Each structure stands twice: as C-alpha cells, then as structure tokens.
Amino acid sequence: MRLDKYLKVSRLIKRRTLAKEVCDKARVEINDRPAKASSNVKIGDKLAIRFGQKIVTVQVEDIKENPRKEEAASLYRVLGEVPVPRDEKEEDAYIKG
Incomplete structure (x- = not known):
C-alpha cells in the first residue's frame, strides 16, 4: 500500500492530501530512510x-484497504514519541520566517 494512503486509512494523518504534503517535505521515514508518498508500506515497517x-x-x-474507525488503531503500534531536536526547530523557524 502507498505510504500516503496508509497514513490516511490508519488515521495517523487526517487527509490523504495532507499525508502527501508531509511526505513531500521529508517529514516521514520508513525504516530510517526518507520516504516519498508513493513508497510501499509493508507489515513490520517502522x-x-x-x-x-x-x-x-x-x-x-x-x-x-478500508478499515472501520474502530479498526484503524489496530493497524499500527506506537513505539515512542520524542521531541524534535533543538537545531531542527530553529531550522523550521528559519524556513517559516
């Protein structure tokens, strides 16, 4: 399944167009490699x-392909959350500003 579609059906990201934009800005990695929206997602990928x-x-x-709302959370397992490193925050501020 395409990465942008997976992000949408799993409800990690609300809309597929937004998922595509996030991928295009290199904010998504599959197995520690930057991923495009068209990248294939397989079971076991991080x-x-x-x-x-x-x-x-x-x-x-x-x-x-089309899970119900109740099934969406079972499509993935959260491994962790970490804050964005300080130097990347400053880089974003420079880009936005």
Missing part, C-alpha cells in the same frame, strides 16, 4: 513521522 514539535515512531502491524 515509520517515523514528524508532527510539529515531536517525532512519533510506529510499527506497521496490519494493512487494510
């Missing part, structure tokens, strides 16, 4: 997603 001031790491547990 995804690191940068959300604002934190990086959330999840492991892909299952892949379903």
